[in-house]
Amino acid sequence: xxHYNMNLTLKVWRQKNKNDQGRFETLQAKNISSEMSFLEMxxxxxxxxxNEGKEPIAFDHDxxxxxxGMCSMHINGRAHxxxxxxxxxxxxxxxxxxxxxxxxxxxxxxxxxxxxxxxVDRSAFDRIIEAGGYVSVNTGNAQDANNIxxxxxxxxxxxxAAACIGCGACVAACxxxxxxxxxxxxxxxxxxxxxxxxxxxxxxxxxxxQMDKEGFGSCxxxxxxxxxxxxxxxxxxxxxxxxxxxxxxxxxxK
Amino acid sequence: MKWxxxxxxxxxxxxxxxxxxxxxxxxxxxxxxxxxxLLYKDGGKAFNTYxxxxxxxxxxxxxxxxxxxxxxxxxxxxxxxxxxxxxxxxVKYQVNPGNQTSSWFSRQMAIMGSILLIFxxxxxxxxxxxxxxxxxPTQSYEGVSEPIKDLYSVTYALFQNPLWVILxxxxxxxxxxxxxxxFKSAFQTFGLNHSKYNGLINxxxxxxxxxxxxxxxxxxxxxxYLNK
Numbered sequence: 001x002x003h004y005n006m007n008l009t010l011k012v013w014r015q016k017n018k019n020d021q022g023r024f025e026t027l028q029a030k031n032i033s034s035e036m037s038f039l040e041m042x043x044x045x046x047x048x049x050x051n052e053g054k055e056p057i058a059f060d061h062d063x064x065x066x067x068x069g070m071c072s073m074h075i076n077g078r079a080h081x082x083x084x085x086x087x088x089x090x091x092x093x094x095x096x097x098x099x100x101x102x103x104x105x106x107x108x109x110x111x112x113x114x115x116x117x118x119x120v121d122r123s124a125f126d127r128i129i130e131a132g133g134y135v136s137v138n139t140g141n142a143q144d145a146n147n148i149x150x151x152x153x154x155x156x157x158x159x160x161a162a163a164c165i166g167c168g169a170c171v172a173a174c175x176x177x178x179x180x181x182x183x184x185x186x187x188x189x190x191x192x193x194x195x196x197x198x199x200x201x202x203x204x205x206x207x208x209x210q211m212d213k214e215g216f217g218s219c220x221x222x223x224x225x226x227x228x229x230x231x232x233x234x235x236x237x238x239x240x241x242x243x244x245x246x247x248x249x250x251x252x253x254k
Numbered sequence: 255m256k257w258x259x260x261x262x263x264x265x266x267x268x269x270x271x272x273x274x275x276x277x278x279x280x281x282x283x284x285x286x287x288x289x290x291x292l293l294y295k296d297g298g299k300a301f302n303t304y305x306x307x308x309x310x311x312x313x314x315x316x317x318x319x320x321x322x323x324x325x326x327x328x329x330x331x332x333x334x335x336x337x338x339x340x341x342x343x344x345v346k347y348q349v350n351p352g353n354q355t356s357s358w359f360s361r362q363m364a365i366m367g368s369i370l371l372i373f374x375x376x377x378x379x380x381x382x383x384x385x386x387x388x389x390x391p392t393q394s395y396e397g398v399s400e401p402i403k404d405l406y407s408v409t410y411a412l413f414q415n416p417l418w419v420i421l422x423x424x425x426x427x428x429x430x431x432x433x434x435x436x437f438k439s440a441f442q443t444f445g446l447n448h449s450k451y452n453g454l455i456n457x458x459x460x461x462x463x464x465x466x467x468x469x470x471x472x473x474x475x476x477x478x479y480l481n482k
Contacts, residue, residue: 077349103349110344176339205255217342218264218335221439222356236447243445249260
């Protein structure tokens with residue numbers, strides 16, 4: 001692909017802290033290479049802001065190779081920008097043209113309060129995991145992995161669900177700010193494997209209860225989460241979560 | 255988790271909306287089959303004897319009152335969920351993805367449901383309430399022992415007014431848009447998402463409940479109006 005440089009107008013959300021009202025700020029990004037990632041473009045803009053003695057734009061990032069789930073920008077109305085199956089750090093500037101205006105917003109959800117600029121607090125996801133997104137393992141020597149037979153197809157489905165990096169794009173993309181795709185991926189990866197079976201009922205009930213408690217909306221099956229998920233987690237996981245939850249709700253003794 | 259807690263979770267409430275929605279889908283089918291008799295050119299014999307039976311059969315009347323409760327439940331729980339869903343995003347986005355990530359129909363459920371609810375109230379006030387609680391002209395038919403209420407002629411008189419025809423067509427457009435997403439969505443809520451059945455569910459949801467049934471319903475006032 002041919003390399004080119006571009007000048008862009010950025011409309012970026014600036015917010016001092018949790019309690020600040022926040023507003024959009026218009027900035028110019030000059031001489032941006034098409035080979036840069038979206039976050040590298042922000043690095044360039046921030047360098048300039050620092051040189052001018054201004055406050056740089058706060059944004060989340062860590063691995064910058066699409067596996068950590070930290071980056072979280074809503075770009076021109078799309079979670080993680082216009083490319084499918086891509087995190088913001090893997091979005092390249094060749095997705096844009098010279099002269100483009102790009103609107104960058106933080107994830108918007110009551111359960112994900114903005115901490116500063118484009119950084120949001122996603123600890124609600126951690127509390128959902130704490131509610132049941134694990135298997136209890138007794139201490140002692142690990143048993144031989146091949147002792148527990150797992151059907152190949154189910155192992156593949158579990159693996160696909162486990163690809164969820166907990167970035168929160170599903171919540172950001174959903175018109176209801178629902179966390180169902182995230183919770184369904186976490187419930188599915190364990191429900192599909194024998195190791196997850198002993199706790200499957202309490203897991204489904206507790207994780208859904210915690211999800212509601214955090215103030216996420218409910219799922220209306222629009223499919224926006226699946227369309228935006230950088231790890232392409234399938235809606236079939238939400239159906240599985242519903243089955244797990246129904247089964248648990250109808251048969252749990254407590 | 256107790257039943258009271260279970261049906262107060264977001265998924266529990268969705269299950270109630272889905273279950274009541276399925277019941278309403280079954281009603282829509284039966285109601286259409288009965289109403290198509292309005293288009294028989296038999297002076298209303300088939301439709302009026304059918305209406306007489308439906309209006310006086312104990313089991314049907316029990317179901318009819320159950321149906322009204324189900325409509326209220328469906329609307330009330332869906333409203334609760336909608337209010338919660340709107341509140342889950344206190345600050346809105348400046349740029350929204352529109353149809354890029356989800357179908358237009360899937361985002362209009364509350365709007366279409368509200369139009370439909372208004373239509374149902376008007377429809378009950380116009381035809382159901384007078385049939386049960388008001389005087390209505392009667393008609394005698396060969397083979398029917400007593401003169402029976404002539405709901406057929408009342409309906410024909412109603413649809414001489416183009417404004418009512420338009421209202422009924424708008425109501426059926428809302429039904430169509432509501433069911434294009436609603437029918438298949440309820441299956442997903444019940445966890446029924448399977449590659450062997452999705453094709454059939456989507457086909458029935460779109461072509462039968464989303465298109466054929468609303469079009470057939472809407473055809474009744476339109477045909478009556480055009481044949482006057």
